[in-house]
Structures are given as structure tokens and as C-alpha cells.
Amino acid sequence: MARRFGIEGGIIGVVAAAVVSLGIVGAIASGQLGGPSQAEADTLSNSQQPKKAPRIAPVDPSIVHASDRPGRSLNITIDDGPDPVWTPKVLEVLKKHDVKAVFCMIGPQARAHPELVQQVVAAGHKLCDHTVSHNTGMDHQPDSYQSRQILDAQKMIEDAAGGAKVEYYRAPGGAFTPYSRRLAADHGMRPLGWNVDSKDFESGSVEAIDATVRGELTNGPTVLFHDGGGDRSRTVASLDRLLPWMKQQGYGFGFPKR
Ligand SMILES: [Zn+2]
Numbered sequence: 001m002a003r004r005f006g007i008e009g010g011i012i013g014v015v016a017a018a019v020v021s022l023g024i025v026g027a028i029a030s031g032q033l034g035g036p037s038q039a040e041a042d043t044l045s046n047s048q049q050p051k052k053a054p055r056i057a058p059v060d061p062s063i064v065h066a067s068d069r070p071g072r073s074l075n076i077t078i079d080d081g082p083d084p085v086w087t088p089k090v091l092e093v094l095k096k097h098d099v100k101a102v103f104c105m106i107g108p109q110a111r112a113h114p115e116l117v118q119q120v121v122a123a124g125h126k127l128c129d130h131t132v133s134h135n136t137g138m139d140h141q142p143d144s145y146q147s148r149q150i151l152d153a154q155k156m157i158e159d160a161a162g163g164a165k166v167e168y169y170r171a172p173g174g175a176f177t178p179y180s181r182r183l184a185a186d187h188g189m190r191p192l193g194w195n196v197d198s199k200d201f202e203s204g205s206v207e208a209i210d211a212t213v214r215g216e217l218t219n220g221p222t223v224l225f226h227d228g229g230g231d232r233s234r235t236v237a238s239l240d241r242l243l244p245w246m247k248q249q250g251y252g253f254g255f256p257k258r
Helices: 002-029 038-046 086-096 107-112 114-122 143-161 178-186 206-219 233-248
Strands: 073-081 101-105 126-129 166-169 222-226
Touching: 073 086, 073 233, 086 114, 086 233, 101 107, 101 166, 107 114, 107 143, 114 126, 114 143, 126 143, 143 166, 143 178, 166 178, 206 233, 222 233
Parallel strands: 073 101, 073 222, 101 126, 126 166
Antiparallel strands: none
């Protein structure tokens, strides 16, 4: 009888495999390019198909500005680090005001300072890919160049982070292309824009940064600051003034939608 069961088991196995295959073909045909669903993945592992590395779920390739937090909400984003001098100071001021942010990191800097990447993650902030070379003209470069800039930086940041995923992609200077948005999204990174540019990289005073942000906050929820690329003492001082003011205005803090 064991033999009969064996045959039946074999037939059931073949049928199950065919059903799984049809399911996958159906998913692809219906435009679900994200690979097998969780249920299908479970079926695959239960029927002892060869295990593959878990695939990253693609996200929406459009540029996001909205906050995932309902109500009056802002997304604080910090670009061009990590930097051994300024990132710890920015982390300190965010902690002081109990605000979480997105850090858009440059790949080689993340690789050079993995401890900073890990501190960012440990404090509850999120990671964003800001490419390898910060080329603001990358939208005029070939797809192969854009791909290397984005995927190499993602790997550098994720290797440094030791487990956390990079959840967003922000093109330097906003130099997105349809190709780069799709590529990032297919690798689990939502393209991230901004509504309010604090212009903290320019030579204005803390008061000027303060006034710029206050004046533009009606543009939308995503606000841009920098923790790299030069002396960021004015950024730190501005955040220390602006974050409590934002709270007084009734704002809460979320993350950009994914
Ligand atoms: Zn930048």
C-alpha cells in the first residue's frame, strides 16, 4: 500500500506543482510583477521547491511627498550624510525633540561610517538611497550609469546598516528619470521628493533658514535638510528652533508613504 500512496503522492505532487506554476503564470500575466504572494511563497516552501532568496516587494514608482501619518503631519528628511561630525549632532537634536526622520545617504559615506548608519537605524529613523556620486546631472546619463549609481549605493547602505532595508530613493537634485524611478521601486525603494527646501546649504543665517521653512510649509509635508556637504551647524540650530515651533503649530511627524 505504501507503493500506492507513493504513486498517489507523486501524482498529487505533480498536480500541486502544476497548480503552483499556473498560479505564478497567472500572477505574471495579470501584471503582478512582485513575484509570488505570501500564500504562494508558503505553498512553494511547503512543497519543498528549491528555496530562493526572498524577493523585495516592489513599491509605487511615483515620487512621494505625502506622509503616512494622518492629520497635520510633516516628514523630516536629512540628505547628503552620513557625516562623522554632523550626523551625530542632527541625531541628538532629533532625539531631544522626539522626532523621526528619513536619512538620504550617499553610498561611499555610509560604507565609510557604518556605525553612523547603525545609529540612525537604532534611533528609529529610516534609510534612503542618495546614490554613489551625488551627480545632479545623472538624469542625462545612460540607464546603465543610473542603475550602478542607485543599486551600488543601496548595497553599500544596507551592508553598513547590518539588516535594515533602504526604503526610499531620492535622486540628487531631484534628477529622477522614469527609468530610475522604476528601478528604485522594483528594488523596494519609493522615489522620494520634497515640498520645502530649507536651503540650509546656502550661506544664509539660522533666521533665514527658519523663515524659509516657516514660509513654505504650506507647500506640502516633506521638508529637506542636510547633514553632509559642509558646515551644518546652522542646520542643527535651525532644527532645534523649528521642531518645537512645528509642534506648536499642531504638526506631528511621520514618514513618507511607501
Ligand atoms: Zn543631496
